[in-house]
Amino acid sequence: MSPDDMNTEKTTTAAASTRRPAPRRLGQRWLLGLGPLALIAILLGLFTLLSGPGLGKLGAGVPPKEAAVVENVRLTPGQIELTVRNEGPDPVSIAQVNVSDYYAAFTQTRETMAPLESSTITVSYHWVDGDPYEIALVTSNGGKILAAIDAASPSPERGTSFFGLMALLGVYVGVIPVAMGMLWMPFVRRSPPVWVQLLLGVTVGLLVFLAFDATLEGMEIVADNSSFGGPLLVLLGAFVAYLLLEGTDAWMRRRQGAGIAGQRGAGASGIPARPAAGVSQALPPRRLALLIAIGIGLHNLGEGLAIGSAYAVGSLALGATLIVGFAIHNTTEGLAIVTPLAKQPPGLGRLALLGLIAGSPAIAGALIGATVYQPSISAFLLGVGAGAVAQVAVKILPLLRGTKSGDKEGGDKAGRTLTPVTSAGIILGMLVMFATGLLVQT
Structure with a gap:
């Protein structure tokens, strides 16, 4: 093998070694990246198991913050169906439903809504086509979730x-x-x-x-x-x-x-031309x-x-x-x-x-x-x-x-x-x- 061939082989080997990181270094890099995540997970787990040491008295004497919203209203003969979602930090329970100053019987798919959970409330009420209605959902703590129907009309059947x-x-x-x-x-x-x-x-x-x-x-x-x-x-x-x-x-x-460079060649430098800066x-x-x-x-x-x-x-x-x-x-x-x-x-x-x-x-x-x-x-x-x-x-x-x-x-x-x-x-x-x-x- 000639000296030129040997130099070429060494150069190729060196270039390959620079392009391919050693497996050991690659593993160390992943450990360094995943280590902080594992530590955070451990700390969060301990914090949860210990119920937040020193923070137990922060919520003492503070009334729960109930925040919910009516996302959808459907009207069928003799019924008003409402989809309610809890958008606050504390659980919400619906205790009563008032439709235009009348307390109506109702059923719900979820007795208590955790944060971000929703519940479908079906109210038994004989509404009149074209009439407006004001609905108030009363929570177990006395709060009200309001909704309005400008003009009642039957919701289309989904068939x-x-x-x-x-x-x-x-x-x-x-x-x-x-x-x-x-x-x-x-x-x-x-x-x-x-x-x-x-x-x-x-x-x-x-x-x-x-x-x-x-x-x-x-x-x-x-x-x-x-x-x-x-x-x-x-x-x-x-x-x-x-x-x-x-x-x-x-x-x-x-x-x-890359396709154009492969077909026509990239020129003497081997780098395809790029548009001027700012263009x-x-x-x-x-x-x-x-x-x-x-x-x-x-x-x-x-x-x-x-x-x-x-x-x-x-x-x-x-x-x-x-x-x-x-x-x-x-x-x-x-x-x-x-x-x-x-x-x-x-x-x-x-x-x-x-x-x-x-x-x-x-x-x-x-x-x-x-x-x-x-x-x-x-x-x-x-x-x-x-x-x-x-x-x-x-x-x-x-x-x-x-x-x-x-x-x-x-x-x-x-x-x-x-x-x-x-x-x-x-x-x-x-x-x-x-x-x-x-x-x-x-």
Whole structure:
């Protein structure tokens, strides 16, 4: 073996040894990481077994803090069914039920609710259709949990026809409007660059409005319910969705970059080229359209959830006017999907897939909301939708940059995101969503 071969072998062996940590060092590192966790678990166990040494007198003489909230009300002939959840630190027991100054007989699935536990209370009461009622649940310590029924009406029975109606409702407010909006594809393809810039601005405005709308709606749902964090759940859902989509996009970029480097070579240094610092690289149009469809789909999931739950408790009156309002409001979402595809139009199959990704979650949301409604879940999912559409709006911003100076189609300087055209588009998008949203007030 020549000296050069020996040096190469030594270098390779040394590099391999630096890349692969020794098993002993790896075990020591894991022990160092798990050691504090084991110590914390031991201390918590001792603290629990000893019942908190020195803390026994802290709660002496302090009355229990009872905090509970009514999450759902269902009306059936001769009965009022309430779902109550304990959102406080102390157990809660319901001793009496008062319906409009009348103490009614009742049964409950749980005599005492521990923190975060729920109980279903069935009250025997012959309510009258259309009349308002005030309900007070009296606890064993004399506290009151209040609920109001503005106008009594029977809750729909959950059978095959009910779930079929919920699926049809999801199609009406999700799938069909998005598909109608995607019919603007030929118009977008034949539009000059300045019009495409305007439509991209409209898309950003639509998504920004959806993000704020979903956030406010989620916070309203849990404004009086802090069982699992209240409004913080909306923000948590938004950040989770934003980070997940950002991470997925970064992974897809890295994978695509590795594939290109493997096909063309990485150059003399062996390192693929990266965009300059501070420069945001625009996504490929088809991937951006997919992200928009996913973001809108997550938003429609939360919207369907809210619609289904509202109908299940009798607070949503379905009618042709309301369905038409939803259709007009959500049609613009289809435009948002096809606008990035102005220069790279896909086939009909891909367009249909994008439409289903964006619209069909409304069906699942309506079914879930009508079956297992829980305010905290609804708020979290609305937050997820808000974070998703916000992330997509950020990804569209690089496409809003003005064309090169001197172009006949546009005179804006290259690199500017907020030009007169794109700014007008963003404002127009938000105004359109606001105006059409007035048609679906429930």
